[in-house]
Amino acid sequence: MIKNIWIVNPYGTLPSEGWRDYRSFMLANALASRGHRVLWWISDFEHRSKKRRADAVFSDPLLPANVKVVPVQSRQYDRNISFGRIAYERSFGDGFAALAPGQEAPDMVVLADPSLFYSAQVLKFVDRVGCKLVIDILDLWPELFKVALPSWIRGLDKLLFSPLYSRRRRLLERADGVVAVSKDFLTITNVSLETKSCISYLGVDLRQFELPEASEESRAIKKFAQGRLVVMYAGTLGDAYDIGCVLKTISLCEESRLPVSFVFAGDGPKRGEVESFCRQHAESSLFLGSVPASNLPSIYAECDVGLCSYAPESTVSMPVKVYDYLAAGLYVYSSLETEIADHLRTNRCGEMYRAGSAQSLFALIEKTLSDRVALADGKKRAAMLGREFDSVAQHDKMAEFLLDLCEE
Helix, strand or coil, X not given: CCCEEEEECCCCCCHHHCCCCCHHHHHHHHXXXXXXXXXXXXXXXXXXXXXXXXXXXXXXXXXXXXXXXEEECCCCCCCCCCHHHHHHHHHHHHHHHHHHHHCCCCCEEEEEECCCCXXXXXXXXXXXXXXXXXXXXXXXXXXXXXXXXCHHHHHHHHHHCHHHHHXXXXXXXXXXXXXXXXXXXXXXXXXXXXXXXXXXXCCECHHHHCCCCCCHHHHHHHHHHCCCXXXXXXXXXXXXXXXXXXXXXHHHHHHCXXXXXXXXXXXXXXXXXXXXXXXXXXXXXXXXXXXXXXHHHHHHCCCCEEEECCCCCCCXXXXXXXXXXXXXXXXXXXXXXXXXXXXXXXXXXXXXXXXCCHHHHHHHHHHHHHCHHHHHHHHHHHHHHHHHHXXXXXXXXXXXXXXXXXXX
16 A cells, blocks of 8 residues: 655755755655655755755656655754754744645654754644654754863753753654664664664665776875875864864874875865865875765775764764765774774774874874785775665665554
């Protein structure tokens, strides 16, 4: 029997917007391929670019025929951690409440979490129509808010944010099922053993890494590196990603004359600082800027190590970038003592350094340079582990979990 399933998430990108496939799209695709109808609720204000979406975007030609996008008018905001962001989410919830009654009632609503400031309106609707509710945990709020607090008050974060913890707990208790992008997230959020749950990693489309064509960026790396160890950072350039620590490490490597090259690709608040640093340290650092996602496989093919650098107390468990690194067969350096650390250690395809410590990261680089045979073996193991995180398989698993719940 064909099901009508709603995916509610103000964030993310549509397939034609030029970024990697987002969770909502991958799930919608998996459900649509099984013949089910999907209504994808998304904000008309795009989080990454902080710009309004054009109306034409919502008729995305890359979407399956039985997937429809509903744009929800939402307030704009400038800073990710701000009262403006809260107002944005509340306005999304209000917009959903206004539009939802005009649509055919769903069999199930998949609500992306964190949803602290828009979930109330969704819950009211679910209770009114009596459909199933599944929470998809993509990140951890309010745990993430702790990082934004002054250091002298961080120890009181559980008390300060207790109303938000209570709100999330009530939401999870109400759910018919819970999906999470990592094992850690199920544990940290204390999902009841009685609640049906599923782990569905974000993963990566492995087909993109089979035979990557050379790009302008990959050719630039080959010319720049000239046989040295190449350490790659791809992603957001911001405070949460320990960028200052990475730059200090580069300076240490230069002082010790280590044969290592660092490559950056991405954008964000610290772009200017990184770009300026790379100009001043041009012999060891290369800044590619923001590059098309389609060029990343060829870029990774010229590198040895993928860097997952996160600031101390980060709540990230399985970083999106690590799936790319593994699929490309890169050895991984990570500052996260979370689920990703277990995978890297068990499969011997990466190592951890102490978050915020340039000396710790420097020591890893020295160790890697001292044993290139071990590095080659680690890269092969990384590629093998990467096969476990195929995004198509991961979202097929999630779709089957949801459909089984629908039948109960």
